[in-house]
Amino acid sequence: MGIKRIEAIIRPERLEPLRVQLEAVGYPGMTVSETEGHGKQRGVENSFRGNIYKTYFIPKVKVVLTVSEKSVKAIVDTIIEVCKTGKPGDGKIFITDVAEVIRIRTEEKGLDAL
């Protein structure tokens, strides 16, 4: 049974609803960081004193969950359900393989560490 790393870049205001929904689905733990970036649109336009300026990096939140392969579908479906607004800037989910997981406190390895 493999272990997968789900990395989701989402809108900052969706973080709290996502946490609530994931609680219902069940997950071992998560790591959250603030970040910024842009996609195909290459940024947005804002205005200051009547003139427009371009902002190339938009604040986002990155949520990283490392879960067993079984749970991936449920978690990814939850993320999409909570974070989708239909407008550009919703974000992306990246799923990669994890070579090893170790719990530092007890030195358990593999699925036991999740």
Add this chain to the structure above:
Amino acid sequence: MAQVLHLYGSRKLHAASIRRPGVYNVVSPAPFPSIHFQPGFTEESGIKRAGSSGLAQEEAVVKRFIEKFKDKEQRGLFYSLLGGKMLGLLILYGVILAVPAYFNGHLHADVTPTAQAATAAAPAAAPAVVPDPPYVNPINTMWVLVTAFLVFFMQAGFMFLEAGFARTRETINVLLSGIVDTCLCGLLFYAWGFAWMFGSGNGFIGNQYYFLQNIPLTYGSCGVATLAVFLFQFAFADTCSTVTTGAMVGRTGFVGDLIYSVGVSGFIYPILGHWAWGPDGWLNNIQPAAFHDFAGSTVVHTIGGMVALAGAIVLGPRLGRKFVRDGGGPMPGHDMTIAAVGAVILWFGWYGFNPGSTLSAMDFIGIARVATNTTLAACAGGLTPLFYLYPRLKKWDCGISINGFLGGLVAITCPCYWVSPLGAIIIGAVAGIVVVWGVDLMEHLRIDDPVGAWPVHGLCGIWGTWSLGLLATGEFGASTTTGADNSAGSVVTGLFYGGGWHQFEAQVIGNAAIGGAAFIVGLLLMYAVHYLTGTLRVSKEGEMEGLDLHEHGGVAYPEMVTR
């Protein structure tokens, strides 16, 4: 020679490698563990470690001293250093005693002889008549002092406003230059600023009261103690000096800032201000209507705005600033919270700026009228640009509302004593639109003005000065201790109230003379600082890493990424 220079250059530590936050912090403020791993670091030991290192250093210093003291030669060195320091202190003490003793006989020149005559006459047993001392009006003096404190508080407003419109990387520079401009202005105004501006001399410059020597007990006709007037006028000079920094945020070297500040506070402001406010200023004598500027739309704000414009032109835009006509846009401020609150603090301070210029608490009707006009102009100025800009982008812009009500306040500063409340609303409303035009004009001319100093202070100062010639009601004349002098010859009447063009012409002449001179001399000053000292603009690397790190060795927000 080149080798020596190269050696010197290579020993100069590069700012980027030495002053980054976090490298030398003993305790990391971040919630996550510091990436600079310290062996043996635990939750408990972290706090202990910070405390113990300080004491260990001091112990080492004492040990080194005791070791050195055992050597005879080192002892001799120590005693001669000590002797030298004592000598220096003695000399300093001598200077502290000598300077006031030299000046002591010269303060209150017109009171001391009287007192001496009185004491000389009494023991002579001749019935000498002791004349009354000059009358100091207590409530008027208190009024001028309290309003001086309010105007001084505008410095806090300016610091907030300019810091909010700047980027995080230059915030400390903005704050410190505000403080330093204030300190320099106080000392220069004491030394010769007050003398040139308010002493009698000729129509262009004063020549009395250098270093506040031989000042009369009261200044002017309202019985206000001279030092209270000095303080009040210092606060005004400080305002002018701070306005100039607004357009020069983000790329001005600190030394260059010090130098041009001396130029503005010490030379430009007092001399040009004398023309309008000096006892024998030439603008008081033009016929048939004299130039009027109640609280300084021209003297404070136009001068400040013009020097700011000169500075912005000579400096050039900040690196990376592309203008709208070239496909770029403005650089937004980093903190609208302090910008907006700072602007409202300025509004609050303006309740000292305008009403205090009556210089008399007994002219209570005048004070109420001035305060009301001030308020209404700000209210109108805050709203008109908001609605004017909405159609452009369908957004309600906070920055333009801030600049708008400040522009309204600047504009009403000249005519506030002589217009009606409705006139004040019109003046403020037009000022708000003028600010938008000014911002667009600066953008079009490719002049980078981060806080809008010229549109708000320069352009609205011009509008406010002219508006007196249009909207003065003709009900009020010159302000005196107890009220307006409303005699027929002395009332101020504008064009729309049947006064003809005379007052308007006088206003245009006065504003053009002072504003034009300020701009030309400002340009000369900025070019002189730039080309003779090279300190006006910082280096490219310094500007990119930020003035805070480059000039001040730190960042304003160490726990966050600086932009």
